[in-house]
Amino acid sequence: MQIGTRWADSAPPPPSVPAALAEAIRAANVRGGSWTLTWLEGRPIADHSDGTHLEIDATGAVTDSGSELCDEDDDWLTG
Template identity: 40%
Template sequence: MQLGTRWGLGDEPPARLAENVIAAIREVEAEIGERQGWRWTLTWLESRPVVELDDGTTIRQGHDGTATIEQVD
């Protein structure tokens, strides 16, 4: 696993992310609304992005390029 970067909820995600991953990030942000101080963390696993929000919500890009959202109950 390789650490990427962190950015605030609602801020611009890293440009190197695929459009479908950015769309998934925007979908989650629209669903949960504004949360003061929450941040996203980008890491890379097997050269694919894994984006995790402070509440544990995770977006992963699969081998086929699809982005999936995993939300914690």
Template identity: 40%
Template sequence: MQLGTRWTSGEEPPRAVPEGLARGVREVDAALPVDPLGQPRERWTLTWLEGRPIAELDSGVIVTLDDSGEPVVSHDDDGEM
């Protein structure tokens, strides 16, 4: 596995994030509640496994790409990862 980069949820994903994956990340970010107490937002980590990009949020939300390049959102509790 190769470590890619990290960024804060709600920020624009770095250029290293493939567009399909970035689209999935943006969808997850838009669905996350904003903390009224101003707590720091979670962070995303981009890694590459066997040449495929994976973005994982600190809470365990995972965004991958299917064979057609469309984002797939799962959670590490789903048993899929």
């Protein structure tokens, strides 16, 4: 079991964040808010409060799906 964590984006990523994901987080250039690290099937996922979504895929590459991941599926929340 791997435990996630949360930190302000003004702080450096904690040591539990894998190096490739930490590099992508620093490169994301988001301002204000916080990051949340979670784990799904052994893979790290970093979500920013602005909707930025970074994860390491099965090949080991960092992907950035941004905030459009669930935009269409969330319509039921507003209506």
